[in-house]
Amino acid sequence: MRLLFIALFFGWSLNVNAVIETYEFETPELRARYHVFVEELRCPKCQNQNLADSNAGVAADLRREVHRLLHDGLSDQEIYDFMVARYGEFVLYRPKTSGVTLYLWLAPLLMLVLALVVVMLIVKRSQQTSHKETLDNNDQVALQKVLEGIEQQGDKS
Amino acid sequence: MGRLKLFIPLMVFALLAGFFMKGLDIDPKALPSMLANKPLPEFTLPDLENPGQTISKHDTLGVPALVNVWATWCPSCAVEHSFLNFLKETEGVAIIGVNYKDDDTKALNWLFEKGNPYRFNVVDKDGRFGIDLGITGAPETYLMDANGVVQFRYQGPVDRYVWENTFKPRYLELMAGG
Numbered sequence: 001m002r003l004l005f006i007a008l009f010f011g012w013s014l015n016v017n018a019v020i021e022t023y024e025f026e027t028p029e030l031r032a033r034y035h036v037f038v039e040e041l042r043c044p045k046c047q048n049q050n051l052a053d054s055n056a057g058v059a060a061d062l063r064r065e066v067h068r069l070l071h072d073g074l075s076d077q078e079i080y081d082f083m084v085a086r087y088g089e090f091v092l093y094r095p096k097t098s099g100v101t102l103y104l105w106l107a108p109l110l111m112l113v114l115a116l117v118v119v120m121l122i123v124k125r126s127q128q129t130s131h132k133e134t135l136d137n138n139d140q141v142a143l144q145k146v147l148e149g150i151e152q153q154g155d156k157s
Numbered sequence: 158m159g160r161l162k163l164f165i166p167l168m169v170f171a172l173l174a175g176f177f178m179k180g181l182d183i184d185p186k187a188l189p190s191m192l193a194n195k196p197l198p199e200f201t202l203p204d205l206e207n208p209g210q211t212i213s214k215h216d217t218l219g220v221p222a223l224v225n226v227w228a229t230w231c232p233s234c235a236v237e238h239s240f241l242n243f244l245k246e247t248e249g250v251a252i253i254g255v256n257y258k259d260d261d262t263k264a265l266n267w268l269f270e271k272g273n274p275y276r277f278n279v280v281d282k283d284g285r286f287g288i289d290l291g292i293t294g295a296p297e298t299y300l301m302d303a304n305g306v307v308q309f310r311y312q313g314p315v316d317r318y319v320w321e322n323t324f325k326p327r328y329l330e331l332m333a334g335g
Contacts, residue, residue: 044188044291044293045293045294047185047186056293056294057258057284057294058284058287058288058292058293058294061283061284061285061287061288062288065285065288084191085191086191086288086289086290086291087188087191087291087293088188088189088191088291090188
């Protein structure tokens with residue numbers, strides 16, 4: 001019973017990703033490359049889906065186009081260039097490491113460095129304050145004065 | 158220095174608020190067209206109104222023109238159609254239609270019923286030319302100059318507001334220049 005539920009659960013969740021049309025491939029390599037492309041190319045219409053997940057008309061057209069280009073014998077780079085020439089770098093879910101996208105790639109590293117600096121500052125400060133916990137003579141004198149001042153004020157009121 | 162530190166959260170907030178304010182005005186669906194300032198892709202496609210004949214890019218050149226991608230299955234195209242009629246009749250704009258992934262009979266009926274603002278229509282039955290244009294759906298409208306260089310692309314229905322604010326200044330410039 002439990003196994004059945006598990007099977008049902010997985011069967012159902014897999015269906016969600018399935019697209020309608022099926023393509024024939026001459027070789028398993030072409031099939032594998034096709035699946036990489038439809039996973040990594042972004043649908044220009046419904047922007048948070050890749051080509052594999054999208055039902056939009058243009059996504060179906062682009063899947064057909066990827067299939068055709070693969071069988072025309074184009075290399076991976078040529079197919080990416082074909083897509084970028086028409087839809088811009090926007091269609092790449094894995095954008096190139098150059099130009100404006102450089103900021104995106106470097107941002108996590110920058111954040112990490114920033115975080116480390118902050119942590120170091122905090123640690124350093126806490127060490128400094130812990131040294132200060134014992135009062136030297138000057139501090140004692142100053143403290144005494146303050147305390148006397150408070151006592152005098154208390155007497156007046 | 159100690160006092161200044163107190164304002165760091167406020168400054169961070171102001172910075173973020175600035176970004177978010179800007180984000181409100183950005184339409185994430187508006188993609189820059191890769192065709193901007195590039196020639197319209199070459200094509201030779203069937204002529205919708207003259208079966209058996211074809212139209213190629215060469216036939217579209219000579220005057221600044223709009224290239225309008227439309228289909229009978231597209232609700233926004235119906236909205237936009239009367240304005241295209243208006244553009245042709247009152248402003249004399251040359252409009253080239255790309256009938257996108259549509260049925261020829263339905264398309265011809267549509268033009269018969271709603272009026273025909275197009276100089277001519279090419280048939281893009283399977284959407285291949287649409288992919289060359291880099292369209293994401295219909296309607297989409299391109300402004301190109303007399304030499305077939307794309308100046309500007311607009312996604313969605315063109316209405317009076319869109320025309321006045323985006324197309325018209327560029328169009329008039331092209332008409333004056335050419």
